[in-house]
Amino acid sequence: MIKLLGAFFLALGLIGAALLGVVYQIWLSSPWQLLWLPITVVALLLMVAYLTYAERKIIGYMQIRIGPNRVGPRGWLQPIADSIKLICKEIILPAKSNRFLFIIAPALAMAPALAAWAVIPFDDGWVFADINAALLYLLAMTSLGVYGVIIAGWASNSKYAFLGAIRSTAQIVSYEIAMGFALVGVLMASGSLNLGDIVRAQSGSHGILDWFWLPLLPLFVVYFISGVAETNRAPFDVAEGESEIVAGFHVEYSGMLFAVFFLAEYLNMILIAALTSIMFLGGWLSPFADTPLESLFAWVPGVAWLFLKTSIFLFLFLWFRATFPRYRYDQIMRLGWKVFIPLTIVWILVLGVMVVSEFAWFAPAVSSTV
Amino acid sequence: MTSLVFYIFATILIFAAIRVVTVKNPVHASLFLVLAFFTSAGIWLLLEAEFLAITLVLVYVGAVMVLFLFVIMMLDIDHKTLREGFGRYFAIGSFVAVVVLLELYMVFKAKGSDLATTTAKAMAEDVPNTVALGKVLYTDYLYPFELAAMLLLVAMVAAITLTMRPRRSNKYQEPSKQVEVKASDRLKVLKMPAEKAE
Numbered sequence: 241m242i243k244l245l246g247a248f249f250l251a252l253g254l255i256g257a258a259l260l261g262v263v264y265q266i267w268l269s270s271p272w273q274l275l276w277l278p279i280t281v282v283a284l285l286l287m288v289a290y291l292t293y294a295e296r297k298i299i300g301y302m303q304i305r306i307g308p309n310r311v312g313p314r315g316w317l318q319p320i321a322d323s324i325k326l327i328c329k330e331i332i333l334p335a336k337s338n339r340f341l342f343i344i345a346p347a348l349a350m351a352p353a354l355a356a357w358a359v360i361p362f363d364d365g366w367v368f369a370d371i372n373a374a375l376l377y378l379l380a381m382t383s384l385g386v387y388g389v390i391i392a393g394w395a396s397n398s399k400y401a402f403l404g405a406i407r408s409t410a411q412i413v414s415y416e417i418a419m420g421f422a423l424v425g426v427l428m429a430s431g432s433l434n435l436g437d438i439v440r441a442q443s444g445s446h447g448i449l450d451w452f453w454l455p456l457l458p459l460f461v462v463y464f465i466s467g468v469a470e471t472n473r474a475p476f477d478v479a480e481g482e483s484e485i486v487a488g489f490h491v492e493y494s495g496m497l498f499a500v501f502f503l504a505e506y507l508n509m510i511l512i513a514a515l516t517s518i519m520f521l522g523g524w525l526s527p528f529a530d531t532p533l534e535s536l537f538a539w540v541p542g543v544a545w546l547f548l549k550t551s552i553f554l555f556l557f558l559w560f561r562a563t564f565p566r567y568r569y570d571q572i573m574r575l576g577w578k579v580f581i582p583l584t585i586v587w588i589l590v591l592g593v594m595v596v597s598e599f600a601w602f603a604p605a606v607s608s609t610v
Numbered sequence: 611m612t613s614l615v616f617y618i619f620a621t622i623l624i625f626a627a628i629r630v631v632t633v634k635n636p637v638h639a640s641l642f643l644v645l646a647f648f649t650s651a652g653i654w655l656l657l658e659a660e661f662l663a664i665t666l667v668l669v670y671v672g673a674v675m676v677l678f679l680f681v682i683m684m685l686d687i688d689h690k691t692l693r694e695g696f697g698r699y700f701a702i703g704s705f706v707a708v709v710v711l712l713e714l715y716m717v718f719k720a721k722g723s724d725l726a727t728t729t730a731k732a733m734a735e736d737v738p739n740t741v742a743l744g745k746v747l748y749t750d751y752l753y754p755f756e757l758a759a760m761l762l763l764v765a766m767v768a769a770i771t772l773t774m775r776p777r778r779s780n781k782y783q784e785p786s787k788q789v790e791v792k793a794s795d796r797l798k799v800l801k802m803p804a805e806k807a808e
Binding site: 379386390 | 668673676679
């Protein structure tokens with residue numbers, strides 16, 4: 241029992257430490273910004289709640305069903321009811337599990353998913369930690385999420401959970417390489433690791449055409465698909481694979497511990513969607529810049545544009561799930577290693593030529609750093 | 611404040627490093643190693659070496675240790691056989707420990723490389739750590755850098771050749787063998803008595 245309490249407090253501590261680091265960083269730069277921290281976290285959790293609602297509704301309509309419509313008007317209170325249900329449920333600890341690791345695993349999945357948000361610029365200058373190595377930091381944080389999965393799978397002492405963990409590990413490690421190479425392309429195009437500078441590098445005199453989605457089109461596609469694979473979402477959700485390994489790594493989890501895994505997965509989805517829009521779709525920049533409509537939409541705050549762009553990718557996540565059947569495992573590996581990695585390497589070479597020859601997008605010379 | 615953070619990190623690091631070798635379960639040991647990497651990355655951050663710190667987390671924690679755990683979890687390790695060879699390995703283990711200690715002493719105390727008097731080269735305030743590192747790597751240390759890259763490439767090629775199992779997935783014919791085939795190799799004429807219909 242004492243061991244259990246210890247694990248629980250360590251789990252809290254892990255999430256706390258992730259937040260504490262952010263708090264300290266903000267305190268150094270501008271103390272009043274701390275007010276934004278709880279607002280952001282609550283907003284993110286609300287987004288997660290309503291993303292689950294959107295998922296059920298959208299997939300419902302795609303399959304010509306209605307989706308949840310009983311709790312509250314049009315089912316709007318469904319996610320609230322779901323979370324109350326999950327909080328009240330009993331947490332079952334498998335008899336021969338490793339209790340300590342079993343309990344901290346969800347926290348290990350959750351902490352990096354939250355900590356990554358520290359460097360996301362919501363608008364020009366609206367960022368908690370404006371660090372120079374933000375892109376690397378994000379790559380590190382997204383790669384840490386795998387520990388939650390692998391420890392959960394091992395600590396459950398169940399074959400299904402373990403198989404799920406092994407699958408997920410191999411998949412995440414493989415797709416991380418393609419993801420990293422896609423980010424190298426972004427780094428080359430913008431000349432900076434700072435996310436704010438990356439967005440600023442996408443502003444220009446041609447509006448939408450200046451955003452990186454066009455010169456980095458293959459990397460854009462590879463990054464988003466790798467992101468879907470990294471978050472273990474359909475059609476790459478072999479780690480859960482209900483039809484063959486029941487629910488994969490979280491088969492033994494119930495109640496709140498399961499809910500934390502769920503939260504982490506959806507937080508990661510929102511994170512990947514936000515990152516894709518920041519790095520390839522111009523982040524907070526208005527899509528109507530340098531068109532006759534520009535002044536008409538000047539009142540829209542940048543954060544609203546970011547939210548809209550993020551929503552596009554979140555919709556894609558759900559659309560994929562409703563459309564594609566699950567990949568076979570060897571097909572996932574082949575796509576990652578034999579298609580995406582060579583594709584990104586080739587495009588990095590092409591991009592190098594474009595940057596050096598100051599072709600179209602790179603005409604004013606990449607001069608944002610040094 | 612910085613020194614307080616340093617001492618907290620150093621304590622955790624030393625504790626984790628000791629637990630790596632003392633803990634019984636190999637999975638726990640590798641998790642403690644992850645903790646050790648993570649806290650040493652924290653210490654590097656205090657030195658304002660953010661690129662190295664984040665790369666340590668990215669490469670060692672995010673990839674290498676995940677594969678370690680992957681392999682260790684797959685192995686069926688018997689704790690008893692693991693502890694058997696203690697006496698046998700103790701002598702050579704302590705020898706290695708002494709050599710490492712001596713080397714450390716030489717690094718720290720030898721004349722000219724005394725850490726207390728050596729100060730890191732002052733970095734320009736406005737140049738980010740990552741940019742500074744990149745400039746040094748691709749100018750002053752270009753050849754060592756390329757050599758290291760070649761070494762890694764060779765290691766990768768070697769690892770792939772060692773583990774590759776050539777599999778005949780395409781079915782092709784060898785004309786020379788086809789020509790040599792005689793009818794007797796393929797065809798066998800059996801004589802069967804006719805059965806009576808009843």
